Amino acid sequence: MLLVGCVALLLSWTAIGFAGLVRPRSVLLTGRVLFPLGALLGLALAALAGASLLGGGVERLILPIGLPNLPMHLRLDPLSSIFLLLLGASSFGISLFAGGYFRVGEGTAPGLLCLQYHLFLASMGLVLIANDAYSFLVAWEVMALSSYFLVTTQHRIPEIRRAGLIYLVMAHVGALCLLLCFGVLQGGSWLFTFHAMRAAHLSLGWATAAFGLALVGFGAKAGLVPLHIWLPEAHPAAPSPVSALMSGVMLKTAVYGMLRVGLDLLGRPVWWWGLAPLVLGLFTIIYGVLFAAVQTDMKRLLAYSSVENVGIVFTGIGLTIIFAGSGLKVLAALALLATLYHCLNHAFMKSLLFLGTGAVLHATKERNLGRLGGLIHRMPWVAWLTLIGVLAIAGLPPLNGFVSEWLMLQAFLFTGRLPHAFVNLLIPMGMALVVLGTALAGYVMVKFYGVIFLGQPREASLAHAHDCGWLERIGLSWLALGCVALGLFPLQVIRALGSVTHQLVGAVVPQASSAWWLLAPVPGRSVSYGPLVFLMATLAVVLMTVLAVRLAYHQRVRRGPAWDCGAGGLTARMQDTAEGFGQPIRNLFQPFFEIERELPEPADLAPRYRIVVRERIWRLLYAPLVGAVEGLANAAARIQRGRISVYLLYSFVTLLVLLAVALLR
Amino acid sequence: MSAIDWITQVLEVVAAVAAAPALLGWLNQCRAWLQNRRAPSLWLPYRNLHKLFRKEAVIAENASPLFRIAPYVVFGTMGLAAGIIPSMGTQLPLVGSADAIALVGLFAAARMFMTLAAMDVGTAFGTMGARREMMVGFLAEPALLMVIFVASQISSSTALPVITEHLASGRLGLSPGLAFSAVAFILVLLAENARIPVDNPATHLELTMIHEAMVLEYSARHLALMEWAAQLKLFNYICIGFALFFPWGVATAHIGPVGLVVAIPALAIKLAVAGAGLAVIETLSAKLRVMRIPEFLGTAFLLAVLGLLVHVLLGT
Structure with a gap:
């Protein structure tokens, strides 16, 4: 029954989202009615998940939605419940805040934002209760896309569009790995329900491959170094409630996925699998x-x-x-x-x-x-x-x-x-x-x-x-x-x-x-x-x-200008800037950073100090990667002549090759 | 929990608060003697505090409430820390609620409030001091934890009194892991309490100061509390050292209430020796440049990790 309740709540979230389209420019409707309503639904979801967690039971549900013969399998177990609880409870606060936050004139219209926002919430919920690879990946993609649109709310600014693109690319690299991971997990049964995956017997090599793919796929979503590069781009670009949701909740869906695959679907794990997340995790801590x-x-x-x-x-x-x-x-x-x-x-x-x-x-x-x-x-x-x-x-x-x-x-x-x-x-x-x-x-x-x-x-x-x-x-x-x-x-x-x-x-x-x-x-x-x-x-x-100070002595206080060693002439420019406060770390851990400095000359009349810190990883890992992909694309373009006769020739040659293969078999 | 345990608990806090200025006075006396100066009175720190408490407090116009809360929080956390550390007895009622990790967390909380208060008025010195204090802290804090973890691996507990109890009942002498961490601990103690190789408590030279830079804007009772808290911190750190490396003389479980009679003079003697030792270290060493402090503390951190690795390797 709890699972039905959860599904109903997720559907209501979607409905609230669409209700925002009724009057897309009205801040009053979205901000004062729909977002608070969504927040209350979050609280209800948290309550349901909490009840399921305390009960500790498992509920299953099959919804006849989707392709023929591929119904949607849903399941509510303790692992889903704890993450649903997290989603519901933190989204209550975030949605309330969002109700006061979104205004007209910030890129996307409030009504449309309301739709994207609530679809994002509902898809995260669906990820957590999906019980087969199809619904999991569909929900996963809806989550990625809706959050992409949310990140690019202020789409008129080029940097924000770029940040959105990086996010989208990384999300899809991750999703691709997950697709392959589930492909491995079904273990030859061609049944994509999680139940079948639990029952499948994988050889050690294939199980390790599945674990590795899951680590890359979920790691890309969670922001494990070196797959974290979208995080520092997407978070500043997104409106703050969206950043809060992405960082507070969406990263946790990746953790959920990792736990689901690593500890549930794969059965009892092999101990040395744990070394990879351990070492990567430790490196990520220090790097981040x-x-x-x-x-x-x-x-x-x-x-x-x-x-x-x-x-x-x-x-x-x-x-x-x-x-x-x-x-x-x-x-x-x-x-x-x-x-x-x-x-x-x-x-x-x-x-x-x-x-x-x-x-x-x-x-x-x-x-x-x-x-x-x-x-x-x-x-x-x-x-x-x-x-x-x-x-x-x-x-x-x-x-x-x-x-x-x-x-x-x-x-x-x-x-x-x-x-x-x-x-x-x-x-x-x-x-x-x-x-x-x-x-x-x-x-x-x-x-x-x-x-x-x-x-x-x-x-x-x-x-x-x-x-x-x-x-x-x-x-x-x-x-x-x-x-x-x-x-x-x-x-x-x-x-x-x-x-x-x-x-x-x-x-x-x-x-x-x-x-x-x-x-x-x-x-x-x-x-x-x-x-x-x-x-x-x-x-x-x-x-x-x-109390002791008050009783034993007096409590006289006088307000005066800041003492500052009696030097006087204190201005706000004399405080540490953010660069200044980070200076010890920058100096100590120099090899981690790629630093570009612009220092003033001794005789400068208008001295300017500028420092930019970048990640080495862009130049060392991603630039070659992008170069390789571009090179491959250019190579592929060479056979794309754009003339119909050439394409017909390709088809003909393919046919011949296939016939030859068939004959040889 | 018997009444005597509660008495020990309260006594530890009260004694620490009362004796901390004297410890500093003693340290200064020893230093003066070693440097062929005439020593100031042992009671000078008390007179100083009393003088400060009587004065009218002047607070900067743009100070926020955080600035006024911080001295009380810093002093309070240091006082509570004195109750967690088994300086006199190990049967403390607070044992269950706050272990060594919580103790380090408590120190971190005090540091956090102190640095935030230093940044509150927005002077150049304040922010500089805060930055340097955090630079010291981010290495000293993990080093201290790793030092404690060696001892807690040996005694299967993270509660300091249990560790002390276990170590006191063992044979005399340090295990190899603990020897490494003892060196690390001394380095951390010097850095955390703004003693000489890291900070010079006697000067206000902007190139070098850390602790003093943070409390420049404080006056009167707020300054008194900050200074007193710093003295308490030194007292606490030395007592942590005793708990980990010289656990003898403390009233343990099987000795009972009589132990307290021995424990108080034992603590006084240990403190006197430790204070003199610190004075020797301070007299023999020179102040490091600020940029070299991370290396100093990095050494401490590495030694502490090494101690833990040695312990794991030897399997003692």
């Missing part, structure tokens, strides 16, 4: 966070931060597969739990941050960090809610980012003895990289928050910035609340996730403590974490400090 640290565009910075978080998730997947393949079920469940928890966390944190940048963008028309600053005074709502997201994503207790980091580190720490010597050495190094990545994420977030919201405004126009509207405030608050709740009640979340780990790796993370507020996931070892007590103790100590 380093590039995030040197960005000057706030949405590009967040896009690279998403790359980093995808790295963390894939590291978790790698660990899960290594453990599951080695027969360490409880550890595999712990790693999987950390992975899923991080997906949930990232959906809330990153959506919150992207929406925060959206509010800033609307208020200031500025994406460049070098022209922002001091917005905490003008936009207190956005600033303080974003601060929660910033602290969460930097992995600080007692917020949610810390919980998944903690779980991940526990999985790394108590690996124990794997039967493979070099993996035993790889694991501590992986742990070091994860920890380094988290610390660097803190650096990135101080830069992000400090440059946008703190300090003095770097431009005079920022004095007119205004705070966001009430719909946007509700949306942001919901996501911030999610960050806090996921941080404070991990035990409840983990209990709900138990059915997923049971389904995928056949074990549930045990609870070694009887206290309801204490997270103690490793039996036989005394490790635990109680965020509620932690928060209470922190608050108690801080409040006691405040």
Whole structure:
């Protein structure tokens, strides 16, 4: 019954989308009615998914839609449920925000945007409940196309069209790999339902091929280095609610796909498959966070931060597969739990941050960090809610980012003895990289928050910035609340996730403590974490400090100009710019970057300093690739003469060859 | 949880808060003696704090509420951290709720608030200090975690009191993995507490300063809290060192309440020795250029990772 409800909700999303076409230019209809309505449907979807998750059951449904004899198979199991929950819960906040965000005069008309947006939501939902390769790929393509149109909302700007094109190309490279992957997975039965794929017996070579194809296909969608290049292009181009949806939710559909193929359809994985996602994930963490640290565009910075978080998730997947393949079920469940928890966390944190940048963008028309600053005074709502997201994503207790980091580190720490010597050495190094990545994420977030919201405004126009509207405030608050709740009640979340780990790796993370507020996931070892007590103790100590200072001394305060060592003449230009704040990272990790510098001469009267950081990967990997494809296309053009007689000749020769083959057989 | 455990818990926090300025005073005294100067009084840091608390606070016009909240948060987190570290006893009621990873997270939170507050007024020095502090932090924080992880691999726990308990009951002497991480830990301790090879607490030279640059805009009680928090941080770090590498003298589970009587003087002696040791290190070394700090900390991080690898390889 829950599955029918889900399908009904997805259909209603589509219907809401089409309703936007009734009066495509009306902001009142789309913004005040349709988007909030879509948000409520998201909440309903989250509720249904939550019920299914707690029930832990599996529901199937066959809808006679599509080609003859190829009905649509749908299935709702714990794995789908958790991702549906993520989709519904975070889309509630995002849709509310979008209701206040989209206005007339920004490229695509609001009504059409409403259609694309809700089709995007519905297709993501369908990806999660599809139970055969056809419906999965159809939904996958609808998802890619609808998001492509959303990315190119402001299609009159050439850079945005280019970003859209890169996104579309990468999406299709990924989709092609998935097509091949499913082709391998059916294992000669020519049945494309997931049920048949589970039953198919693949040889080790073919199974490995399927796993590799899935890794490339889903990795391209998730943004695994080196397939991440569309992310930093598409995210700044898209309107902020769309960036939030793409980064917060769409990347997770790729994670869903990876888990579905790697741990469900392929049966019990081989342990060394896990090395690929582990190593790629670790590399992605460091790569993403380093590039995030040197960005000057706030949405590009967040896009690279998403790359980093995808790295963390894939590291978790790698660990899960290594453990599951080695027969360490409880550890595999712990790693999987950390992975899923991080997906949930990232959906809330990153959506919150992207929406925060959206509010800033609307208020200031500025994406460049070098022209922002001091917005905490003008936009207190956005600033303080974003601060929660910033602290969460930097992995600080007692917020949610810390919980998944903690779980991940526990999985790394108590690996124990794997039967493979070099993996035993790889694991501590992986742990070091994860920890380094988290610390660097803190650096990135101080830069992000400090440059946008703190300090003095770097431009005079920022004095007119205004705070966001009430719909946007509700949306942001919901996501911030999610960050806090996921941080404070991990035990409840983990209990709900138990059915997923049971389904995928056949074990549930045990609870070694009887206290309801204490997270103690490793039996036989005394490790635990109680965020509620932690928060209470922190608050108690801080409040006691405040009280003690107030009681023992006075509370006189005088406001004066900034001291600045008494030098005087302080201007906003003296603060660090985004380039300045990223300078230590740029210098330390120089080999990672391709840097173009324009330095002023000593005698310049109007000195100008310009620095551009690019990815080496464009020149080293993609330029040769594009060249090769162009060369192939030109070679193919040589036989395309454009004369009908030549084409007739080709047909004739083909016929002859085929006849010869038939005769020889 | 018996009453004595709660008493130990509260005592640890109170003692840390009360003794932290004295530790700094002692360190400064030792340094002065080693450098043939007349030593300032041991109580000078207290008088300084008292003086600052009495003054009227001046806050920049464009400071946001974050600027005023930060000193309390930084001080509070450092005080709480003192409660997590088993400096006197291992039977702490907070054990279950906050392990070593949470402790490092707590330090990171304090750092985050401090740097954000430094950027809040928008002065050149403030942002510079924030940037440098984060540069130190992004290497020091993982290094500290890796140091702790060696010990937690040995004792199968990430809770510091459990680690201490386990290590204290073992034989005397460090395991090879821990030896590497002990060196790494000293480097991290120097960097994190703005001591000499990394930062010079005695000068306000813009080319070199890190910690001082961040608190330049603070005055009166806010400055006092920031300074006190820095002293507490030093105290906490030294106590982490004791917990991991010199766990003897701490009141463990099977000793019981009597242990506390031994633990307090033991802690005082250990602190006095550690303070003198730090003074020696500071006197013997010269300040590094800011650009060299990442190398210094990179060494610490690599040593810590090496410690973990050695531990895994030897399988102890």
